[in-house]
Amino acid sequence: MSGSHLSRRIRHVLPQPSLGTLPYDPPNQPMTGLAGAAWSLAAAQAAAGHDVEIVAPGTDGPRSRRVAGVQVSWLRTWPQLRTAAIDLSQLLPVALHTARSARADIAHIHGNPYFRMDSMARASILHVQDSSIRPGRKMARSLASYDQIICCSNYIRDELLGRFSHLRGRTHVLPNGVEWQPYADTDRARAREALGIAEGQVVLLFSGRLIPDKGLMVLLSALERLVQDASSQPLLVVTGSAKMGLEGNPDAWKQADAYERQIRQAAQDLPVRFVGATPRAQMPLLYGAADIFVCPSTYQEPLGMVNVEAQACGTPVIASAVGGIPDVVEHEVNGLLVPPGDAQALAGALLRLIHDRSLRSRLGSAARATSERLDWRLLAARLDEIYDRALHGASQVQLQAVR
Numbered sequence: 001m002s003g004s005h006l007s008r009r010i011r012h013v014l015p016q017p018s019l020g021t022l023p024y025d026p027p028n029q030p031m032t033g034l035a036g037a038a039w040s041l042a043a044a045q046a047a048a049g050h051d052v053e054i055v056a057p058g059t060d061g062p063r064s065r066r067v068a069g070v071q072v073s074w075l076r077t078w079p080q081l082r083t084a085a086i087d088l089s090q091l092l093p094v095a096l097h098t099a100r101s102a103r104a105d106i107a108h109i110h111g112n113p114y115f116r117m118d119s120m121a122r123a124s125i126l127h128v129q130d131s132s133i134r135p136g137r138k139m140a141r142s143l144a145s146y147d148q149i150i151c152c153s154n155y156i157r158d159e160l161l162g163r164f165s166h167l168r169g170r171t172h173v174l175p176n177g178v179e180w181q182p183y184a185d186t187d188r189a190r191a192r193e194a195l196g197i198a199e200g201q202v203v204l205l206f207s208g209r210l211i212p213d214k215g216l217m218v219l220l221s222a223l224e225r226l227v228q229d230a231s232s233q234p235l236l237v238v239t240g241s242a243k244m245g246l247e248g249n250p251d252a253w254k255q256a257d258a259y260e261r262q263i264r265q266a267a268q269d270l271p272v273r274f275v276g277a278t279p280r281a282q283m284p285l286l287y288g289a290a291d292i293f294v295c296p297s298t299y300q301e302p303l304g305m306v307n308v309e310a311q312a313c314g315t316p317v318i319a320s321a322v323g324g325i326p327d328v329v330e331h332e333v334n335g336l337l338v339p340p341g342d343a344q345a346l347a348g349a350l351l352r353l354i355h356d357r358s359l360r361s362r363l364g365s366a367a368r369a370t371s372e373r374l375d376w377r378l379l380a381a382r383l384d385e386i387y388d389r390a391l392h393g394a395s396q397v398q399l400q401a402v403r
Contacts, residue, residue: 022056030277123390147390153324177374183312186288205290210242215296221343311367334366
C-alpha cells in the first residue's frame with residue numbers, strides 16, 4: 001500500500017433504515033445517496049490497499065461477494081421487527097452478522113449512534129449524515145463511546161456540537177465526494193447525442209429521491225413560470241424515484257408511490273422528461289448533458305452530494321441556501337444559491353443562467369475545480385488520518401462528563 005498508512009481491516013456497517021438498501025451490483029444499480037456515499041468510500045479504501053467489508057441490508061440477501069475490491073455482505077431484513085414505534089428490521093440482522101465476524105481494526109458505523117459493540121473492532125468511528133441525533137443522556141453516553149466522529153458538512157458538525165459540546169475534540173468534517181475522473185472525462189456533445197437532446201436545447205437536471213423535502217414541486221412551479229417566456233423553453237430531465245431505499249417496507253412504498261403520481265401529474269403539461277432511477281455508473285452522462293443542475297431542497301440538506309457530482313462535470317449548480325449546501329456551492333463563485341421554497345427566486349436564477357452562456361461557463365469551470373478537491377481517493381486518504389487518531393487514542397473524552 002502506498003503512503004505512510006498500513007493496510008487495515010475496515011468494516012463499514014449500514015444499520016439505519018433511512019440509508020436504504022445496498023444493491024447487488026452497486027456500481028451499476030441505483031441506490032440512495034447515503035448508501036452511495038458509504039459504498040464509494042469503501043471502494044476508494046479498497047483501491048488504496050485496505051481490506052474492506054461493507055455490511056448492509058439487501059433485497060436479495062443473505063449473500064456475500066467481492067465487488068470492486070470490497071467484500072460486500074448483504075443481509076436479509078426481518079420485516080416482522082418493524083413496528084410503528086421502532087424499526088429493528090435492519091439493525092438486528094446487521095448486529096448478529098458483526099457479532100459473528102472476525103474483529104476488524106476499524107468499525108465504521110454509518111448513521112446509528114446506538115450501534116456499537118466493543119467486540120467489533122479495535123476502534124469505532126461514527127459517520128453522521130443528518131441532523132436527526134437528539135439531545136439526551138443515553139444518546140450522549142453512546143456518542144462518547146466512539147473513538148472519533150465524522151460529519152459530512154460544517155452544518156451537521158455545528159448541529160451535533162450544539163447539542164453535545166463534549167464531543168468537540170473528536171469530531172471532524174469529511175464531506176461526501178465524487179469519483180472525479182469519470183465525471184470530469186464526460187464529453188458533453190456525446191452525452192447529449194446519446195440522450196437524443198437537440199443542439200441548442202437548454203437542459204435542466206434534477207437528481208434525487210422524489211420526496212417533498214427535495215423540492216421538485218418548487219422546481220416544477222419555477223419551470224411553469226419559465227415556459228411563459230417565449231425566449232426560454234428549457235427541458236427538465238428528472239432522474240430518481242420516490243421508492244428508492246424503501247425496499248421491503250410496503251407501507252412506505254405505497255405512500256411514496258402516491259407522491260410520485262402527484263409529481264407526474266403536476267408535470268403533465270410541462271417540458272419534463274422522467275428517466276427513472278439511474279445507476280451510478282450512468283450518472284456522468286446525465287450531468288454532462290445538462291446545462292444547469294438544480295438542487296431545490298426545502299429542508300436542511302446535510303450536504304447534497306449530487307451538487308458535487310454535477311460540479312465534477314463542469315455543470316453549474318443552482319441550489320437552495322440550506323444546511324450544508326453552502327459548503328460546496330458558493331454563491332456567484334461556482335454556482336447560485338436561492339432561498340428554499342421560493343419558486344419565483346428559482347425561476348429568476350434559472351432565467352439568468354439560461355440567457356448568460358458566459359456565466360454558465362465561468363461558474364462551471366469553478367465548480368469543476370471545487371469538485372476535484374473532493375475526489376473520494378483524496379477523502380479516503382484524509383480518513384486514514386482520522387483512523388490513526390482513533391487507533392492511537394488521540395482526543396480522549398472522559399465518559400464521566402456525560403454521566
